[in-house]
Amino acid sequence: xxxxxxxxxxxxxxxxxxxxxxxxxxxxxxxxxxxxxxxxxxxxxxxxxxxxxxxxxxxxxxxxxxxxxxxxxxxxxxxxxxxxxxxxxxxxxxxxxxxxxxxxxxxxxxxxxxxxxxxxxxxxxxxxxxxxxxxxxxxxxxxxxxxxxxxxxxxxxxxxxxxxxxxxxxxxxxxxxxxxxxxxxxxxxxxxxxxxxxxxxxxxxxxxxxxxxxxxxxxxxxxxxxxxxxxxxxxxxxxxxxxxxxxxxxxxxxxxxxxxxxxxxxxxxxxxxxxxxxxxxxxxxxxxxxxxxxxxxxxxxxxxxxxxxxxxxxxxxxxxxxxxxxxxxxxxxxxxxxxxxxxxxxxxxxxxxxxxxxxxxxxxxxxxxxxxxxxxxxxxxxxxxxxxxxxxxxxxxxxxxxxxxxxxxxxxxxxxxxxxxxxxxxxxxxxxxxxxxxxxxxxxxxxxxxxxxxxxxxxxxxxxxxxxxxxxxxxxxxxxxxxxxxxxxxxxxxxxxxxxxxxxxxxxxxxxxxxxxxxxxxxxxxxxxxxxxxxxxxxxxxxxxxxxxxxxxxxxxxxxxxxxxxxxxxxxxxxxxxxxxxxxxxxxxxxxxxxxxxxxxxxxxxxxxxxxxxxxxxxxxxxxxxxxxxxxxxxxxxxxxxxxxxxxxxxxxxxxxxxxxxxxxxxxxxxxxxxxxxxxxxxxxxxxxxxxxxxxxxxxxxxxxxxxxxxxxxxxxxxxxxxxxxxxxxxxxxxxxxxxxxxxxxx
Amino acid sequence: xxxxxxxxxxxxxxxxxxxxxxxxxxxxxxxxxxxxxxxxxxxxxxxxxxxxxxxxxxxxxxxxxxxxxxxxxxxxxxxxxxxxxxxxxxxxxxxxxxxxxxxxxxxxxxxxxxxxxxxxxxxxxxxxxxxxxxxxxxxxxxxxxxxxxx
Numbered sequence: 001x002x003x004x005x006x007x008x009x010x011x012x013x014x015x016x017x018x019x020x021x022x023x024x025x026x027x028x029x030x031x032x033x034x035x036x037x038x039x040x041x042x043x044x045x046x047x048x049x050x051x052x053x054x055x056x057x058x059x060x061x062x063x064x065x066x067x068x069x070x071x072x073x074x075x076x077x078x079x080x081x082x083x084x085x086x087x088x089x090x091x092x093x094x095x096x097x098x099x100x101x102x103x104x105x106x107x108x109x110x111x112x113x114x115x116x117x118x119x120x121x122x123x124x125x126x127x128x129x130x131x132x133x134x135x136x137x138x139x140x141x142x143x144x145x146x147x148x149x150x151x152x153x154x155x156x157x158x159x160x161x162x163x164x165x166x167x168x169x170x171x172x173x174x175x176x177x178x179x180x181x182x183x184x185x186x187x188x189x190x191x192x193x194x195x196x197x198x199x200x201x202x203x204x205x206x207x208x209x210x211x212x213x214x215x216x217x218x219x220x221x222x223x224x225x226x227x228x229x230x231x232x233x234x235x236x237x238x239x240x241x242x243x244x245x246x247x248x249x250x251x252x253x254x255x256x257x258x259x260x261x262x263x264x265x266x267x268x269x270x271x272x273x274x275x276x277x278x279x280x281x282x283x284x285x286x287x288x289x290x291x292x293x294x295x296x297x298x299x300x301x302x303x304x305x306x307x308x309x310x311x312x313x314x315x316x317x318x319x320x321x322x323x324x325x326x327x328x329x330x331x332x333x334x335x336x337x338x339x340x341x342x343x344x345x346x347x348x349x350x351x352x353x354x355x356x357x358x359x360x361x362x363x364x365x366x367x368x369x370x371x372x373x374x375x376x377x378x379x380x381x382x383x384x385x386x387x388x389x390x391x392x393x394x395x396x397x398x399x400x401x402x403x404x405x406x407x408x409x410x411x412x413x414x415x416x417x418x419x420x421x422x423x424x425x426x427x428x429x430x431x432x433x434x435x436x437x438x439x440x441x442x443x444x445x446x447x448x449x450x451x452x453x454x455x456x457x458x459x460x461x462x463x464x465x466x467x468x469x470x471x472x473x474x475x476x477x478x479x480x481x482x483x484x485x486x487x488x489x490x491x492x493x494x495x496x497x498x499x500x501x502x503x504x505x506x507x508x509x510x511x512x513x514x515x516x517x518x519x520x521x522x523x524x525x526x527x528x529x530x531x532x533x534x535x536x537x538x539x540x541x542x543x544x545x546x547x548x549x550x551x552x553x554x555x556x557x558x559x560x561x562x563x564x565x566x567x568x569x570x571x572x573x574x575x576x577x578x579x580x581x582x583x584x585x586x587x588x589x590x591x592x593x594x595x596x597x598x599x600x601x602x603x604x605x606x607x608x609x610x611x612x613x614x615x616x617x618x619x620x621x622x623x624x625x626x627x628x629x630x631x632x633x634x635x636x637x638x639x640x641x642x643x644x645x646x647x648x649x650x651x652x653x654x655x656x657x658x659x660x661x662x663x664x665x666x667x668x669x670x671x672x673x674x675x676x677x678x679x680x681x682x683x684x685x686x687x688x689x690x691x692x693x694x695x696x697x698x699x700x701x702x703x704x705x706x707x708x709x710x711x712x713x714x715x716x717x718x719x720x721x722x723x724x725x726x727x728x729x730x731x732x733x734x735x736x737x738x739x740x741x742x743x744x745x746x747x
Numbered sequence: 748x749x750x751x752x753x754x755x756x757x758x759x760x761x762x763x764x765x766x767x768x769x770x771x772x773x774x775x776x777x778x779x780x781x782x783x784x785x786x787x788x789x790x791x792x793x794x795x796x797x798x799x800x801x802x803x804x805x806x807x808x809x810x811x812x813x814x815x816x817x818x819x820x821x822x823x824x825x826x827x828x829x830x831x832x833x834x835x836x837x838x839x840x841x842x843x844x845x846x847x848x849x850x851x852x853x854x855x856x857x858x859x860x861x862x863x864x865x866x867x868x869x870x871x872x873x874x875x876x877x878x879x880x881x882x883x884x885x886x887x888x889x890x891x892x893x894x895x896x897x
Binding site: 266374387390391392393394395396397398399403405406407408409410412413414416417419427431434435437438439441458461462465494499503506510516517520 | 784
């Protein structure tokens with residue numbers, strides 16, 4: 001019954017301490033011998049251990065430099081500038097931290113975002129990134145190396161990528177051995193899945209979060225292998241850093257309990273596991289609650305309940321184990337059944353009360369959509385609209401991982417064929433990472449490190465097998481008949497050394513092809529600053545579109561200081577950081593109904609939109625328009641998302657009104673009247689009918705939708721054009737104020 | 748005392764049942780590995796993308812004569828695919844992994860030399876074919892792959 005099952009789990013209770021083998025490459029040589037080593041190398045032959053140590057040091061330094069330098073493409077091509085949208089908010093917060101100090105930063109209430117609601121920045125961000133950049137800035141300034149804060153922010157992610165490579169070396173070394181560590185470090189230095197979020201200029205949480213993730217996992221594996229309190233406490237400190245850095249810390253606090261449960265199920269319970277997990281859970285939860293944004297979630301939200309439940313199960317396991325050693329078997333069986341039932345009943349009742357009263361909050365939408373990917377599409381359009389949240393296709397996997405897609409299952413095979421405590425952790429991490437990366441493209445970032453480590457495991461095992469072939473001499477040809485002696489090793493092939501050489505060179509070629517692919521992908525796909533666009537002209541020269549910065553600077557210089565800007569939420573952070581003006585909605589997207597108001601204003605006809613804009617106190621409206629240049633991520637292409645989000649709070653906005661009767665989304669003469677008269681259409685295409693965009697086409701030809709616009713020559717009644725950037729990418733309109741007697745006057 | 752507490756239930760007759768929790772044997776590591784391998788093949792084929800976005804299983808274009816011709820690979824986009832395209836690419840990834848596994852199995856004991864040669868050849872062939880076909884597929888999707896433009 002249950003008792004025999006339980007006994008069978010405990011029956012495999014074995015204490016596994018890794019006895020350090022006295023292999024030559026694990027002897028540590030003090031640094032001061034290094035200088036003498038160099039002289040030794042030059043003069044006479046040097047001992048193998050010193051040679052290996054020097055080689056290891058050389059390889060790790062090269063990997064460090066490689067990881068940093070491969071991420072500098074955009075800095076060398078354009079300039080040292082922050083990319084994308086979210087990094088601009090992080091940059092603005094870091095500037096505030098550096099200028100105002102820590103306490104003002106933690107208590108910062110930002111009045112210039114989410115007008116009129118404001119945003120409690122101190123309590124709604126993960127401060128690890130800003131704290132790290134500020135720490136680097138202060139350290140550099142303390143030694144009188146006065147680097148501008150912008151350059152610190154731009155170059156922080158590449159520097160942390162180098163550190164990640166070093167920690168991955170330690171992680172893989174802990175799981176297998178040093179050769180696997182070196183290969184893993186080399187893989188992760190250039191893997192495109194990680195580069196995409198840590199390139200120079202991408203000043204975002206993931207840049208330091210992956211470093212913290214691998215550090216936490218390395219310290220966890222070390223804690224489980226040694227069972228020491230020191231490593232477990234170090235692991236909780238690394239977990240604290242991860243919690244301060246990224247919301248993805250939920251992955252750690254669910255993966256480690258899952259690992260503990262799997263260890264219990266496979267009968268690998270040990271006191272080391274008990275020590276490691278209890279220390280990590282207690283210290284880690286206490287430390288995690290120090291971050292204001294996390295607050296009391298570790299004891300309240302469903303995402304943390306798995307860790308709590310595993311903590312309880314582990315205590316029960318340890319307690320029953322101890323009681324069993326002190327009782328006769330029949331007494332123990334009675335005790336076990338009654339106590340287990342009682343405790344489970346109490347725990348279930350407690351959990352049910354917690355859920356029913358709402359104390360234990362359910363899974364938040366972001367994480368729930370990882371388990372039910374179809375849920376976000378129907379229920380929360382904002383989550384579904386972000387392109388990073390789409391599921392992953394095979395080409396994204398191959399693009400971001402290259403040969404690691406083949407080496408990943410091979411590494412799993414090698415792990416499964418020789419199961420150890422550390423291997424099981426790697427296996428579980430790999431399985432969960434593959435699933436989550438399949439659900440959301442953005443989580444490819446979490447898959448990249450484990451793919452590198454598993455790939456390194458596979459390559460290292462293969463290389464070790466075939467390098468052994470190289471060392472043994474070719475055997476004498478054995479006769480075809482097999483003798484009856486015991487076969488302890490595989491029969492040696494007559495072409496053993498040649499085979500070893502061929503396999504080694506084959507793997508070397510494969511790794512070289514990997515580095516070619518990674519460098520090409522980094523250079524072509526992941527190094528665009530996205531604040532500056534570039535296009536190739538017919539004669540091959542490059543044309544730069546710097547419209548965004550031009551428009552934001554215009555805003556900062558030519559509008560009143562307290563002007564309110566209405567735009568779609570994508571551009572909020574950039575307007576705040578570069579234009580230094582108050583915005584209505586920004587990328588934080590914490591208030592869905594406020595965004596829906598903006599969407600409703602954009603989707604309504606001009607008079608209705610004017611009422612909404614007056615109610616929201618809007619002074620200027622900013623739209624992004626790509627019809628002249630062919631820039632495809634403009635507001636007309638995002639318009640249907642505005643309609644959907646507006647429709648999620650106001651049932652009068654119906655998406656089908658904006659389609660033609662045949663169900664197409666068009667902006668030419670066939671377009672729906674609701675579409676041709678809405679505010680977004682008018683703001684994008686105002687005066688566009690006077691412009692010739694392409695040879696052989698009528699004026700007003702939209703180069704993104706490939707159609708001539710339907711509603712031409714209209715006038716704006718309630719707004720007037722304030723600014724249009726050089727290539728018509730950014731257009732700013734001023735909202736006219738009403739006069740005393742109800743008409744419209746321009747103030 | 749126990750007679751009094753049992754009195755209200757004395758008219759019940761307890762059935763003679765022997766219930767025991769089912770004894771599920773623990774699967775061996777290699778069985779678990781092949782399950783993981785299968786799920787890896789499915790996830791890397793983009794099956795989650797197929798379930799959510801529901802693309803057609805194969806695309807089609809009409810050429811100049813009006814014939815409808817099938818298009819296997821969705822061109823010019825890395826973040827879109829057809830179902831068959833995803834499954835064939837996933838099969839290539841699985842074949843590449845199998846190549847490395849075969850190479851390891853070729854070193855096991857109790858194999859004759861002929862069998863060892865055979866396994867090594869097939870392992871190398873699997874890896875080569877899988878890698879090159881993946882490149883062919885990717886070039887069909889993104890014609891500008893590995894063509895430096897600057």
